Amino acid sequence: MTSAFRDFARGLSIQVHVIHALILRETRTAFGQHKLGYIWALASHGFFIGIFAAMFVFANRSVPSGMDVIGFLCTGFLTYNLFMGTQGKAKTAVKANVSLLYYPQVHPLDLVAARCLLEIATVMVAFFLFMFANTIYTQHFPLDSALLTLAGLFLAALLGSALGLCTNSLCVLWPTMEQLIGPLLRPLFWISGLFFSIAEIPLFAREALLWNPVLHVIEMTRDGWFKTYNYKFYSFSYVIYWILGLTVLGLITERLNRNKVLSS
Amino acid sequence: MIELRNIYKSYFVNGFRNHVLNNISIVFPDNVNIGILGLNGAGKSTLLRLIAGVELPDEGSIHRTGRISWPIGFSGGFNGSLSGEENCRFVARIYHEDVDRIIGFAQEFAEIGRHFFQPVRTYSSGMKARLAFGLSMAIDFNVYLIDEITAVGDNVFRNKCAKVFDERREHTSIIMVSHNLGTIAKFCDKAAILTRGSMQIFDSVDEAAKIYEAL
Numbered sequence: 387m388t389s390a391f392r393d394f395a396r397g398l399s400i401q402v403h404v405i406h407a408l409i410l411r412e413t414r415t416a417f418g419q420h421k422l423g424y425i426w427a428l429a430s431h432g433f434f435i436g437i438f439a440a441m442f443v444f445a446n447r448s449v450p451s452g453m454d455v456i457g458f459l460c461t462g463f464l465t466y467n468l469f470m471g472t473q474g475k476a477k478t479a480v481k482a483n484v485s486l487l488y489y490p491q492v493h494p495l496d497l498v499a500a501r502c503l504l505e506i507a508t509v510m511v512a513f514f515l516f517m518f519a520n521t522i523y524t525q526h527f528p529l530d531s532a533l534l535t536l537a538g539l540f541l542a543a544l545l546g547s548a549l550g551l552c553t554n555s556l557c558v559l560w561p562t563m564e565q566l567i568g569p570l571l572r573p574l575f576w577i578s579g580l581f582f583s584i585a586e587i588p589l590f591a592r593e594a595l596l597w598n599p600v601l602h603v604i605e606m607t608r609d610g611w612f613k614t615y616n617y618k619f620y621s622f623s624y625v626i627y628w629i630l631g632l633t634v635l636g637l638i639t640e641r642l643n644r645n646k647v648l649s650s
Numbered sequence: 651m652i653e654l655r656n657i658y659k660s661y662f663v664n665g666f667r668n669h670v671l672n673n674i675s676i677v678f679p680d681n682v683n684i685g686i687l688g689l690n691g692a693g694k695s696t697l698l699r700l701i702a703g704v705e706l707p708d709e710g711s712i713h714r715t716g717r718i719s720w721p722i723g724f725s726g727g728f729n730g731s732l733s734g735e736e737n738c739r740f741v742a743r744i745y746h747e748d749v750d751r752i753i754g755f756a757q758e759f760a761e762i763g764r765h766f767f768q769p770v771r772t773y774s775s776g777m778k779a780r781l782a783f784g785l786s787m788a789i790d791f792n793v794y795l796i797d798e799i800t801a802v803g804d805n806v807f808r809n810k811c812a813k814v815f816d817e818r819r820e821h822t823s824i825i826m827v828s829h830n831l832g833t834i835a836k837f838c839d840k841a842a843i844l845t846r847g848s849m850q851i852f853d854s855v856d857e858a859a860k861i862y863e864a865l
Contacts, residue, residue: 407743
């Protein structure tokens with residue numbers, strides 16, 4: 387037992403060092419090119435939220451259940467960005483860093499993990515900054531359950547990372563996929579409840595929309611953030627089944643592809 | 651010590667399976683510098699990558715003891731958009747070494763001057779190789795896997811490498827692949843020849859040289 391345990395502990399320590407080094411390096415390549423790189427990364431998350439907030443105000447559209455416009459859009463967009471961001475980062479993680487696989491201790495999955503962790507950290511920072519600013523602006527702190535809010539955000543990140551693991555392998559097998567993934571996922575922007583609440587949707591459409599796990603995680607974040615928003619149409623287990631299914635599929639395809647990736 | 655048992659490796663190229671290594675078994679003992687000779691395309695680099703653990707064999711097993719380097723050569727391993735210094739920083743971290751010490755050593759050993767702080771993509775292949783060598787020398791490996799040292803710069807630099815290996819001889823050995831007899835003779839005690847997927851090891855470089863020159 388002890389020797390197996392020691393091997394495991396040693397392997398784990400190597401992996402922690404590798405992922406740590408990869409995250410620092412990724413930080414440098416992702417934000418280090420410009421002086422305001424990190425500010426830009428945060429601001430880019432605010433861009434769409436600003437545009438949609440302006441549209442809501444000019445169209446005089448109200449948001450449901452006592453939510454404020456910015457808070458409503460932030461919970462939607464940033465949860466969605468966590469999903470799409472991790473997916474996008476994981477998709478190209480190996481391709482962008484293939485030269486690092488030259489070091490035997492760097493595993494393709496480490497590349498995916500490091501990129502996803504950095505993306506999660508960035509969006510989380512954006513979420514808390516925007517929510518903090520909005521709380522000061524509206525003079526109202528609507529937080530219902532911090533745990534539920536975090537659950538929504540983390541499940542979104544896990545869902546994106548798991549899907550990214552699959553799209554990563556698909557892109558290796560079939561390079562055209564890299565261009566196709568974007569358009570294929572684009573509809574999710576419109577049907578995941580970024581700028582509507584599932585409670586506003588008529589029953590017949592609601593059931594169809596609830597097939598989409600991204601909508602579930604966004605509803606979770608909203609239910610967690612707003613005391614006044616209490617619609618529980620989402621399901622934890624449904625989202626977790628998706629995550630488990632995609633992770634298993636992603637790991638299998640990664641293993642099948644590994645020799646091809648390593649020899650490239 | 652590194653032991654290869656019944657190693658097979660093949661690649662799919664345009665729908666055809668290309669067998670690169672066929673049932674290779676060999677033991678690389680500690681403290682013996684071994685050169686592997688082979689013509690271009692004989693599978694030397696593949697063998698080195700398998701020994702390092704960069705790639706996995708189709709069949710067979712590899713047992714390693716001690717600390718083994720990545721395959722050091724003039725390609726691979728560096729990110730072109732980052733500077734030499736930043737690349738060294740990354741490697742120091744993944745080997746859990748003191749970052750400042752590694753960077754200092756690599757910079758001094760590579761002797762590439764201010765280029766050390768420029769993006770690696772601006773380097774010549776000789777400069778890349780010097781950096782790779784400086785960096786690998788900074789980390790105390792037991793076995794250095796070297797791919798085509800012939801590409802590394804001038805004689806002065808090669809002598810410098812030879813001197814360091816000589817100083818560390820007690821706990822450091824080299825496995826080197828090359829198609830050039832001269833470099834193998836300079837660095838190695840024994841030599842092996844890789845042809846058509848199989849490998850034969852000889853007790854001296856001279857013995858191997860006779861067979862190799864007849865290829």
